[in-house]
Amino acid sequence: MAINKESNVYTVVFATLMVVIVGGLLAFVSSSLKPIQEDNVRNEKKQLILKAIGSEETKSITREDAGEQFKKYVVERLILDYEGNIIEGTRLTNETPVDIKSAKDAFAVDLKKEYKKFVQPLTNKYAGTDLVDELTKETNIHYPLFICEVNDKKHYVIPVMGKGLWAGVWGYIGLESDARTISGAVFDHKSETPGLGAEISKDFFSDQFIEKTIVDESGKYTPIKVVKPGTGVTQPYVDGISGGTFTSVGVDEMMNRTLAVYHKFFQREEGRQLLTNI
Amino acid sequence: MDLLKLFIKAAFVENMVFTFFFGMCSYLAVSKTVKTGVGLGAAVIFVLGVTVPVNYLLETYVLKEGALVWLGAEYAEMDLSFLSFIMFIAVIASIVQLVEMLVEKFSPALYGALGIFLPLIAVNCAILGGSLFMQERQFENIGEASVYGLGSGFGWFIAIVLIAAIREKIRYSHVPAPLRGVGMAFILTGLMGLAFLGFMGFEL
Amino acid sequence: MSEVAVKEKEPLFSKKNKKLITDPLNDTNPVTIQVLGICSALAVTVKMDAALVMSMAVLAVLIIGNVIVSLMRNMIPGKIRIIVQLVVVAALVIIVDQVLKAFVYDVSKQLSVFVGLIITNCIIMGRLEAFALANKPWASALDGLGNGIGYGVILVVVAFFKELFGSGTLLGYEIFGNATDMTGLYAMGYENNGMMLLPPSSLVLVAIYIWIQKSRNPSLQEGH
Numbered sequence: 001m002a003i004n005k006e007s008n009v010y011t012v013v014f015a016t017l018m019v020v021i022v023g024g025l026l027a028f029v030s031s032s033l034k035p036i037q038e039d040n041v042r043n044e045k046k047q048l049i050l051k052a053i054g055s056e057e058t059k060s061i062t063r064e065d066a067g068e069q070f071k072k073y074v075v076e077r078l079i080l081d082y083e084g085n086i087i088e089g090t091r092l093t094n095e096t097p098v099d100i101k102s103a104k105d106a107f108a109v110d111l112k113k114e115y116k117k118f119v120q121p122l123t124n125k126y127a128g129t130d131l132v133d134e135l136t137k138e139t140n141i142h143y144p145l146f147i148c149e150v151n152d153k154k155h156y157v158i159p160v161m162g163k164g165l166w167a168g169v170w171g172y173i174g175l176e177s178d179a180r181t182i183s184g185a186v187f188d189h190k191s192e193t194p195g196l197g198a199e200i201s202k203d204f205f206s207d208q209f210i211e212k213t214i215v216d217e218s219g220k221y222t223p224i225k226v227v228k229p230g231t232g233v234t235q236p237y238v239d240g241i242s243g244g245t246f247t248s249v250g251v252d253e254m255m256n257r258t259l260a261v262y263h264k265f266f267q268r269e270e271g272r273q274l275l276t277n278i
Numbered sequence: 279m280d281l282l283k284l285f286i287k288a289a290f291v292e293n294m295v296f297t298f299f300f301g302m303c304s305y306l307a308v309s310k311t312v313k314t315g316v317g318l319g320a321a322v323i324f325v326l327g328v329t330v331p332v333n334y335l336l337e338t339y340v341l342k343e344g345a346l347v348w349l350g351a352e353y354a355e356m357d358l359s360f361l362s363f364i365m366f367i368a369v370i371a372s373i374v375q376l377v378e379m380l381v382e383k384f385s386p387a388l389y390g391a392l393g394i395f396l397p398l399i400a401v402n403c404a405i406l407g408g409s410l411f412m413q414e415r416q417f418e419n420i421g422e423a424s425v426y427g428l429g430s431g432f433g434w435f436i437a438i439v440l441i442a443a444i445r446e447k448i449r450y451s452h453v454p455a456p457l458r459g460v461g462m463a464f465i466l467t468g469l470m471g472l473a474f475l476g477f478m479g480f481e482l
Numbered sequence: 483m484s485e486v487a488v489k490e491k492e493p494l495f496s497k498k499n500k501k502l503i504t505d506p507l508n509d510t511n512p513v514t515i516q517v518l519g520i521c522s523a524l525a526v527t528v529k530m531d532a533a534l535v536m537s538m539a540v541l542a543v544l545i546i547g548n549v550i551v552s553l554m555r556n557m558i559p560g561k562i563r564i565i566v567q568l569v570v571v572a573a574l575v576i577i578v579d580q581v582l583k584a585f586v587y588d589v590s591k592q593l594s595v596f597v598g599l600i601i602t603n604c605i606i607m608g609r610l611e612a613f614a615l616a617n618k619p620w621a622s623a624l625d626g627l628g629n630g631i632g633y634g635v636i637l638v639v640v641a642f643f644k645e646l647f648g649s650g651t652l653l654g655y656e657i658f659g660n661a662t663d664m665t666g667l668y669a670m671g672y673e674n675n676g677m678m679l680l681p682p683s684s685l686v687l688v689a690i691y692i693w694i695q696k697s698r699n700p701s702l703q704e705g706h
Contacts (some may be wrong), residue, residue: 010561018566022573029577032362033584040355040587113343121414166598167414191594194536195528195645196679243480243528243679247616299681302520303604323625363601364572369552373566399520403602405523410598443697459704460517468685475680 041043042100045107046070052157053171054184054210055150070098074157076147077106082135084264084271087142106144111161112168114142120163123253135257143261147274153177158262165190165246171201173209173259174277179275180264182224187211187251195252197247208238221263226252281425287480288429294404294475295437295467302402305438306463314441318399319387322378323428324359325399326408329419330427333409336365343464355454366409367400404434441466502624502704506632508699512605513636514692515702523637523688524681526596530653532639533641537634542578545626552622558615567610572601575692582625626684640687648678667700 004010040063047066050073051056061069071094079090090104100108118138127135135141146157154177161170171187185206192198199205209224213236216222225237226248240248265271294300301322308318343361346353375398382389395425399405408430417423444466453462486596512518519540526536550570551558558566579597580588600606609629614622645651650658650668659666677683 006560011561014557014559015565018569023361026364026576027362027582033580036578040583044587116416121418124415126419158515164412166410191598193528194526194532194596198532231567242676248630270492299524300521302524303518303608306517306520327571358577363576363598364569367568367572367601374562375562387614400568400607402604403599406598406602411694441613454693454697455700455703456693457689461692461696464685464689466691468682468689471685472677472680475682 006162024174027033031173038094038219042115042270043067047171048186048188049074049146049157050148050160052174052184052186053148053150053155054174054182058081058148073148073150074115074146077146078145079109080143080145080265081104081139081259082141082143082261083139084261084266084268086265086270103118108140109159111144111170111193114166115161116214119161120255123257128141131257132260143256143258145262145265156262158258160254160258162257164189164192164200164250165197165244166193169247169249169250171198171200171254173255175214177275178272179214179262182209182212182214182217189247192247197241197244199241199244200247200251205238205241212236212238212275214263221260223256223259224254226255281421284425285424285432288426288446289433289436290474291477291480292430293433293474294407294430295434295438296471297478298406298407299471301402301434302400302467304399305434305441306460306467309445309463311436312442312446313440314388315438316435317385319357319438320379321399322402322404322430322434322438323378323404325370325373326434327424327428328443329354329373329405330412330430331424332369332373332410333366334412334420334423336419341365342368346396355367362413366406370405370409371400374405382455404430437470440470459464499621499624502621503631505629506625506628507635508632508695509702511632511636511695512608513633514688516571516608519633522546522596522603523597523601523633523640524684527641527684528648528679529704530641530645533637534634534650534704535592536599537630537637539593539596539600540603540605540633541627541630542607543571543575543600543621544630547574547606547610548614548622548626549619550574551610551625552617552619555615555617564607564611566620569600569609571606571610575600605629636688636691639665639691640684643687644670644684646679647675648683650674 007267020133029180043063043066046069047061047063048062050069053073058073075094077092078088081087083187087104090106092105095106098107098127099105103107118141119135121133122134122138144159148155148161150156156179158172158173158177161168163169167190168188169187169192171185173182175181176183179205187200189198189201189204190201212224214221222235225235226240227237228240228242228245228248240252266275292298295305304318309315337345339348341358343357343359344354346356361433373408378389408427411430412423412426415426417426441463445463448462448466457465506512510516513520522540525531540610547567547570551567554566554570575597579590579594582593592601609625613625617625640671642652645653646657657665658672659668
């Protein structure tokens with residue numbers, strides 16, 4: 001053989017060539033397909049938000065149509081901080097087109113980034129009341145809120161983000177016009193185990209949340225628990241996924257942590273105004 | 279103290295073999311005797327202990343969005359995370375190749391016993407799993423990442439030594455002929471997996 | 483002359499080639515005999531549809547990866563062969579995933595869960611290392627086909643029992659009636675076996691499969 005396959009020179013040349021070819025190929029594929037992929041992802045986000053409203057009308061909207069229909073149903077969008085204050089200049093109506101580059105646009109808030117930047121390091125480190133304190137100090141977390149109108153009835157759609165067993169889990173929670181009762185919920189995940197944790201994206205799981213309230217009779221915030229099937233607790237609860245404990249815990253944690261912020265908002269002047277302004 | 283907790287959690291509560299069923303291929307194939315089991319287990323501890331921190335550095339300074347900011351402000355927008363799978367795998371494979379060469383040189387007997395399974399450590403899902411869990415958990419510093427890697431490696435080591443010890447003893451029992459060997463090992467692992475489910479509720 | 487020609491051109495489906503496909507279905511089954519690819523066999527067998535998607539994905543990657551590595555077999559330096567094989571498989575899987583994400587988004591959502599599991603599936607590496615590195619592309623493709631199917635069969639059989647007894651459904655269709663509404667068998671007091679949903683039960687099911695397989699073919703039995 002003319003070339004000695006086992007020589008170091010050949011090995012190095014081969015490895016370099018391979019890295020260049022594979023790297024180039026991957027970069028090319030990834031960058032040339034990115035616009036189409038992003039479009040798909042955005043439309044899916046719109047579809048999920050509309051689905052979370054929980055109304056029959058918006059449930060059946062397909063991903064392709066969601067891009068257009070989003071404007072019609074989502075009349076207002078805004079961003080909150082952790083204390084439940086509206087961040088200045090983020091209140092946009094449906095007359096402003098969605099601008100994914102703008103930092104003031106609630107639709108552009110990438111929850112995954114918010115979660116990774118601030119929340120995840122904190123949740124990893126603290127738990128329980130410590131966590132709440134630590135999160136309060138972190139003023140840079142953004143919480144988007146989508147105000148929707150279906151058949152002249154207001155709904156509030158809240159995005160939530162957390163972690164499951166393998167990677168992120170997220171969802172959208174729709175509230176009735178009283179901002180207490182859940183009218184619809186959708187969940188999705190990146191790569192939970194099929195048949196176990198992945199079941200959270202199925203309707204049978206998310207539909208359990210419908211008509212549950214996030215406050216008790218006295219008006220105090222009570223998180224909805226995701227428990228092992230069959231365990232009775234006094235709080236409002238839904239059945240977790242058997243065999244998908246880590247994922248269920250993730251859903252519980254993200255709902256609990258995020259809804260508390262929005263509850264604070266609806267207790268404030270601005271939030272109450274929104275509620276009476278039907 | 280936190281590091282100790284992390285170690286125990288990685289080794290027992292989130293045991294690679296019994297909780298996630300990772301790295302089963304080499305686990306079942308090399309657990310015939312305690313001796314080879316210890317050898318492979320040690321190799322896994324070593325590989326996990328090295329690859330997790332290395333991949334942590336890679337993730338923090340190269341792959342993560344904004345990770346390249348040390349090159350200059352204009353790189354702050356770069357997001358190479360689509361490369362993370364292939365980069366992690368490449369790091370793992372190089373380190374495994376390194377281990378293979380070292381073992382071959384210093385312990386030919388162990389090299390002969392481990393056979394095809396040494397190269398297969400590279401595809402041992404426990405190793406890649408360790409790096410992917412590291413990426414997901416966003417450890418604060420490289421110390422935590424190393425402890426996590428060592429802990430999961432130790433968990434895998436315990437698992438293979440336990441099953442190897444049982445398999446050595448079970449040789450003297452009357453196992454139905456068709457179940458001898460792999461079949462019985464499957465059932466034993468299943469039972470041990472059920473037992474390890476008991477660690478699931480531990481809060482550390 | 484003619485004899486040489488025959489030797490050079492082996493028929494596409496010679497006896498030897500056919501054996502490449504049929505052997506992995508039984509005597510050299512990748513899961514039960516070669517003990518490869520167990521992790522994914524445990525992870526994706528809770529539901530039949532997941533098992534089917536995973537089998538298809540592994541089958542495709544196995545065939546294509548085998549052919550590519552076989553074509554490159556005379557170029558790959560021995561020292562870094564594992565890295566080369568892994569990079570080929572990982573790049574292949576990532577590219578396919580990216581393309582699917584852009585054009586058939588719904589399919590990609592199904593599949594992207596498996597990306598990590600496919601790359602680290604030891605069947606793929608095992609076959610690349612043991613077969614494709616030493617054989618011609620056509621034989622490697624057949625070897626990939628056979629092993630892919632052999633793997634799929636186990637996955638589907640295990641998933642069949644796990645889904646049937648764990649959730650009372652098959653491919654999502656309710657077989658025993660509806661558990662929440664207490665219809666069908668559930669009205670008579672039947673309950674789903676929760677243990678069937680957990681990974682340990684797949685181990686036991688695979689063990690039973692091995693038991694049956696080895697009692698029918700005693701030559702496969704292991705000594706003590």
